[in-house]
Amino acid sequence: MQERAFPLIFAERVSATAEFYERLGFTRLRQDPPEGEPAYVSLRRGTAELAVVPTAWPQTQYGTPAGRGPRFEMFVLVDDLDTTLKDLADASVPLLRAAVEMPWGERIAYVADPDGNPVALAAGPHS
Template identity: 25%
Template structure:
């Protein structure tokens, strides 16, 4: 049985919900050094190198997801975005200088990667990772 073959499609945009949109947009500008490619009262879209992140005010989510509901940020994270970097420790120092608190790390993982994690103001988890395989 064949389906629509969605597995061969490219994931182009991830929509993240934010209760405090303005604070989250400000965080993305400061931490990722990006400006929105689109912005209105309810959303802001940031283009990363290989994907776009759409920050959407949580109150607007039902229009996209009804009857599904958006979990509250306090319920915990269910995913982790990873950005590869050259030097995790250097990026951690830069994040600290911006007032970003780390969730964990830097730590060497048994699979040959050094990582550290942080969260944006809406509770979305981000990881920076550096290969340390020898």
């Protein structure tokens, strides 16, 4: 058995959210259904995995509605923070917090995914 764990992202627009993560270097592995607006998209970047599903998912799967406001915070390491932020700005991705230097040497900025969830982007000593 392969040991795996990955988050599900509840999204209003599954395809737009999957495309956002593709801009951050994730690769789409599977989409169901294969054509049209998907109800499930799995993505991978290195050993990191995630899946994007509609906000109706928790209600249909286990009877609890998805929360309002930010439903998670994602943290993604990038090679070049400035280039990544420029590419996202060119794609009209909202900047939540400009890049700041952290005491431990990383530079971190926050952007919003298509549903407004915060995504921290970091570059620095991990590279």
